[in-house]
Amino acid sequence: MKVLISLIMALVMSFFGLNSFAAKETVLLYTNYAPFSYGSTKSPQGLYPELIKAIFFRMDDDLRIQVFPWKRTLSSAEQGKGFIAGIYKTPKREEIFNYSQPFYVEEVMVFVPTDSAININSSTDLSALKGKNVGLVAGFSYGSTVDAVVKAKLFKEQRANSDILNFKKLLKGRLDAVISAKLTGQTIIAKMKLGNKIKMINVPVNKGDVYIAVSKKLADKVAVLDRFNKAIESMKQDGSYNKFMEEFIERAAGQ
Numbered sequence: 311m312k313v314l315i316s317l318i319m320a321l322v323m324s325f326f327g328l329n330s331f332a333a334k335e336t337v338l339l340y341t342n343y344a345p346f347s348y349g350s351t352k353s354p355q356g357l358y359p360e361l362i363k364a365i366f367f368r369m370d371d372d373l374r375i376q377v378f379p380w381k382r383t384l385s386s387a388e389q390g391k392g393f394i395a396g397i398y399k400t401p402k403r404e405e406i407f408n409y410s411q412p413f414y415v416e417e418v419m420v421f422v423p424t425d426s427a428i429n430i431n432s433s434t435d436l437s438a439l440k441g442k443n444v445g446l447v448a449g450f451s452y453g454s455t456v457d458a459v460v461k462a463k464l465f466k467e468q469r470a471n472s473d474i475l476n477f478k479k480l481l482k483g484r485l486d487a488v489i490s491a492k493l494t495g496q497t498i499i500a501k502m503k504l505g506n507k508i509k510m511i512n513v514p515v516n517k518g519d520v521y522i523a524v525s526k527k528l529a530d531k532v533a534v535l536d537r538f539n540k541a542i543e544s545m546k547q548d549g550s551y552n553k554f555m556e557e558f559i560e561r562a563a564g565q
Contacts, residue, residue, distance in 0.1 A: 334372040335534060336392030337362055337522070340380040342472035343447075345497045345562045346416075347396050351377045357493075357558055358396040361413060362522070364554055368541040371534070379471065381449045390527040393534070398451045398518050408532055411539045412519035417492040418452050420511045421499075423480065428487055430513045439465040442486035445476030452489055453516025474498060480508060489515065497562065 339347045339359055349355035354375045366373045376392065377383075387394035388406055399409060420439070422428045428438050436459050448469040451457055460467055468485060470476050476488045477498050488495070492514070499508055522538060524531045545551035 334374040335366070337373050337375050338383045338387050338392045338394045339375055339377050339396060340383040341377055342379070342474070343396075343494065345493055346491065347377070349377055351375065357414070360558060361554065362395050365413065365538060365541045365545065368545055369537045371537065380447070384449060387523070388525060390525040393522050393524045393531070395522045397521055397523050398453065399521065400451050400457070403523070406525060407523035408526055408535060409521045409523045410535045411542060412521055413542055414520040416518045416520050417514045418456065418489060418516040418518060419492045419495060419514060421477070421480065421488045421490060421495050421508055422486065422511065424507055424509045426486070428511070430511050430515065433513055433515050436464060436515060439487060441465060443468055443484070445470060445479055445485045445488040447471070447473060447476070453518045455515055456489060477502070477504070477508065493562070
């Protein structure tokens, strides 16, 4: 009987393919961060889920994407419930997670009302924001320069659950500035038709490497990170990574 069962299983596996029985990797993403990551578990949208899918396809690995608010996503990843995608490195997080190579570089900018006198001349000097009400997203890290001035309480930190909420506060005069990813801010300004009301200061305050990461509780998943890294390198070498980015930016600009 055992031999018969083994033969049946072998025939089924050969018919459907071994990958049909491979476990799907869970990748955790987050909402309210258009155009990078938004939508829902049923319909994940944005640069990060699309790029992660492309990379996992190159890896020939199955994946399941789950989308939650940022705090829940981070907490779930810390508990070992899956990979987290679209995360920065911080000293605290490096104690918790193993990281891939960066799969994207995100520029962080300062946005202000068009009539604002705030100006930034150096990515390492944010003194122009001293004493100002500045909007950030709850739980987000914006790179070492911004994180340092937040810790030093250079400005009055105002955290919201999304960039859109911060831009609405900026419009109403409840904030003096918003710190946000360049592509996010540009998308919000275009969609809300705010080009004559909000401007971007053209000096990045951070250029942040973006990673996928997994809890060190899941030591066996380091092998997945290794395959992920090899897939990125392969896509960059054959030009498919650059092609993907060009096509995504063209679509995002047309939405």
